[in-house]
Amino acid sequence: MLTARTKSGTIFSLSNHYEKENLLILRNNEEFFCPVCGEAVSLKLGNQRIYHFAHRSGTFCSDFHESESLYHLEGKLQLFQWLHMQGISAKLEYYDSLIGQRPDIMFHFRGNKYALEYQCSPIPEEIFVKRTENYIHHHYIPFWILGGKHIKAKRGNVFSLSNFNYFFLRKTPSRQLVLPSYCSEEKRFHILSKIHPFSIKNTTASSRILSIHKTKIEEILEPTLFNPINFTKWANEMEKSMINSSLHASPELNHFLHEIYPHNLNLYLLPPEIGLPVRHALLIQTPPIIWQTYLYVDVFQNKSPNTHIDLRDVERIFNDRIKMNNIIIRNLPQLTSVNPFMVVREYFQLLERLGIIIKRDESVYQMQQGFMVPNSNREKEERKQAFFQKNSSILAKR
Numbered sequence: 001m002l003t004a005r006t007k008s009g010t011i012f013s014l015s016n017h018y019e020k021e022n023l024l025i026l027r028n029n030e031e032f033f034c035p036v037c038g039e040a041v042s043l044k045l046g047n048q049r050i051y052h053f054a055h056r057s058g059t060f061c062s063d064f065h066e067s068e069s070l071y072h073l074e075g076k077l078q079l080f081q082w083l084h085m086q087g088i089s090a091k092l093e094y095y096d097s098l099i100g101q102r103p104d105i106m107f108h109f110r111g112n113k114y115a116l117e118y119q120c121s122p123i124p125e126e127i128f129v130k131r132t133e134n135y136i137h138h139h140y141i142p143f144w145i146l147g148g149k150h151i152k153a154k155r156g157n158v159f160s161l162s163n164f165n166y167f168f169l170r171k172t173p174s175r176q177l178v179l180p181s182y183c184s185e186e187k188r189f190h191i192l193s194k195i196h197p198f199s200i201k202n203t204t205a206s207s208r209i210l211s212i213h214k215t216k217i218e219e220i221l222e223p224t225l226f227n228p229i230n231f232t233k234w235a236n237e238m239e240k241s242m243i244n245s246s247l248h249a250s251p252e253l254n255h256f257l258h259e260i261y262p263h264n265l266n267l268y269l270l271p272p273e274i275g276l277p278v279r280h281a282l283l284i285q286t287p288p289i290i291w292q293t294y295l296y297v298d299v300f301q302n303k304s305p306n307t308h309i310d311l312r313d314v315e316r317i318f319n320d321r322i323k324m325n326n327i328i329i330r331n332l333p334q335l336t337s338v339n340p341f342m343v344v345r346e347y348f349q350l351l352e353r354l355g356i357i358i359k360r361d362e363s364v365y366q367m368q369q370g371f372m373v374p375n376s377n378r379e380k381e382e383r384k385q386a387f388f389q390k391n392s393s394i395l396a397k398r
Contacts, residue, residue, distance in 0.1 A: 001068065002077060003093040004032035004041050004053045011035065014051050015080055015092050023051065035095045036102060037061040050074050071147060072120040075184030076104040079118060079145070082212050083107050099138045101131060106140075109217060115140040118182065120147030122164045129333045142334065143221075144168045148183030148190050153207075157230075158237060159192065160201050163331065166282070169195075170334045172222050177282070177335075179205075180220060187212045191223045196277040198238035199245065199287050204229065231395040232388060234277055242267060242289055255326070256290050263297050264373070269380055271296075271371040272387040273356060276395070278346035283338060285330040292347065294321055296371060303367045311348070311363040315341050353394050 002014045012032065027043045032053060034041050039061060041053040050073045055061055076092070083090040083105065090107035103115035115135045128144075135142040146168040152160040161179075169179050179192040189210040197203040208223060245253055246267060257267060267289075274296055275289035284291055298317045299309060318341055321327040329340045348365060351357050357365040374380035388395075 001034075001041075001053045001093055002073065003035065004043075005035045007031045007033070013092055014053075015077055015084075020045055020051075034061055035093075050077065069120060071149070071184050072118065075120065075147065075182060076118045078184055078187060078212060079116065079182065080105050082215075083217065086217060088217060096138070099134050101134055103135075103140075109221075113140050114143045116143045116145065118145050118147070119168070120149070125167070125331060125333065128167050132333050144170070144180075144334070146179070146181040148181040148186070148188070151181050151190055151192070154202065156233075157204050157207055159203055159205055159207075161195075161197075161203055162201065163285075166330055167333050169282070169332055174222060176223075176225055177280070178223055178225075180223075182212070189215060189220060191220070193223065193225045194229060195282050196229055196234055197282050197287065198234060198277075198289075199241040200285055202237070202241060203282070204234050204237060229277060229396065231277070231392065235275070235384075235388075238275055238287075238289060241287070245287075252325075253290075256293070259326075260293060260297065263301060265293065265297070268377070269374050271373050272384045273351065273354065273371050276347065276350055278343060278350055280338070280343050280346060283330055283332065283335070283340045283343050285328040286326075291321075291327050294326060295344065295347070300367075300371060303370065305367050305369060307367045308360065309357070309365045309367065311345070311365070314344060314348075318344055350394075354391055 004012055006012050007030065012030075023043065023045055027045065032041050032043055033039065034053075034055060037055075039055060041055055044052050044054050050070060052068070052073055080090055080092045088107050088109055090105055092105055093102055094106035095102040096106070101115075104118045105114075105116040107114050107116065117131070132142045132144075144167070146165060150162075150165055154160055165179065168181070169177055172178055176193060177195065179195065181190045181192075182188070183190065189212065191208045191210065192205040193208070194206040195203050196205070206225060210219060246257075249257070260267070270289070270293060274292045276292065277288065281288055295314075295318075298321070299314055303309070318327070322329060322340075332338070348357065352359050352365065355368060356371070358368050360366050372383065374383055
C-alpha cells in the first residue's frame with residue numbers, strides 16, 4: 001500500500017515524490033500503522049520495487065487479503081497522479097470507515113463520487129459483487145479498471161476474455177458497454193467496446209489504446225466508440241470456432257447436438273439467419289449459434305407464414321432453457337439491472353429487418369417467411385454468400 005497513518009493520526013502518502021534519503025530518516029524516527037486494521041506496517045525502500053508500506057508477518061488485515069504486485073502499486077500511483085494533473089480532487093487509498101472499504105482511489109468529478117479500483121489479480125466473484133454493491137449503496141460510482149496484462153489479443157480484433165474479465169464491463173452514461181483496462185508498464189489505457197462473442201471465451205471487439213499522458217478522464221468514462229462490426233469476419237470466426245469445438249465437444253455441446261438431430265438439423269448446415277451478432281449478446285455466455293438454434297427449434301421451426309408469435313411465450317421458453325442450463329447467462333456484476341431477455345428482443349428486431357418476421361404490436365410478431373435450412377455444404381455456401389450480399393448494411397448496424 002502507498003499510504004499509512006502516523007503515530008499522531010495523520011495520513012502519510014508516498015505519492016508525493018519523497019527522496020529516499022528523507023524517507024530513510026523518516027523511517028528511523030516515525031511509526032506507521034495501517035489505517036484499516038491499526039496494525040503496525042513497515043516502510044519498504046528497496047531498489048527493485050516502488051516504495052510502499054507492508055504489513056508485518058503474522059498480522060492480518062481484512063482489507064489486504066491479496067498481495068500487491070509492483071504492477072498494481074505502480075498502476076494505482078500513475079492513475080492517482082493522472083487524476084491530480086487534471087485538477088481532479090482525489091485521495092489515494094482512501095479508507096471509508098462507514099462502509100469498511102478502501103478503494104485504490106476515491107475522486108470527485110462533475111458532482112459524482114467515484115471509487116476507482118485497479119484490479120490486477122483475479123478475485124472471487126462474491127468479493128467483486130460485495131464491493132460493487134457496497135459502493136453503490138453508499139452513493140459511490142464504482143469504477144473498476146482491469147490490469148491491462150489480462151486482455152489477451154489473439155489476432156486482429158479478436159480477443160480472449162475470461163469470465164473474470166467480463167466483471168469489468170460497465171455501462172457508460174450514454175448506455176454503451178465498454179471494458180476498460182490499464183497497463184502500468186506501457187502507461188496506456190486499452191478500451192474494448194462493441195464486444196460480440198462468438199464462443200464462450202472468444203469475441204470480436206473494437207479496440208482503442210490511449211496514452212495516459214494524452215488522455216482526459218472524460219475519454220475513459222465516456223470513450224468515443226468506432227469501428228462497426230465486420231460481419232463477414234465475425235461469421236468466419238464463429239464458423240472456425242464451431243468446427244474446433246465440435247472436434248473436442250464438451251458435455252454441453254454434446255447435449256445440444258443430440259437435441260437438434262431429431263429436428264433434422266446439422267451443426268454445419270444451419271441457415272444463415274441463425275448465429276447472428278446482436279448488440280447485447282455478451283449478456284449470454286452460451287455461444288449465439290447455440291442459443292439461436294434453440295430459439296429456432298422452440299419457436300420458429302414448422303411455423304407457417306402469417307403465424308403469430310407472442311414474445312411473452314418466447315420469454316417463458318427462454319427462461320425454461322435457462323433453468324435447464326441449456327442457456328447460460330453471463331455473470332456481470334456491474335450490469336445487474338439488465339434483463340438478459342433483451343438479447344432475444346434484439347434478435348427478433350434483427351429478424352424483422354431481415355424480413356423474416358413482421359412486428360404487429362409490442363409483444364407480437366408474425367411470421368413472414370420461414371428459415372430455409374440448406375441440404376448440402378454447397379447450398380449452404382451459396383445461401384450464405386447471397387445472404388451477406390443482400391443484408392450487409394443491415395448486419396453492420398449493431
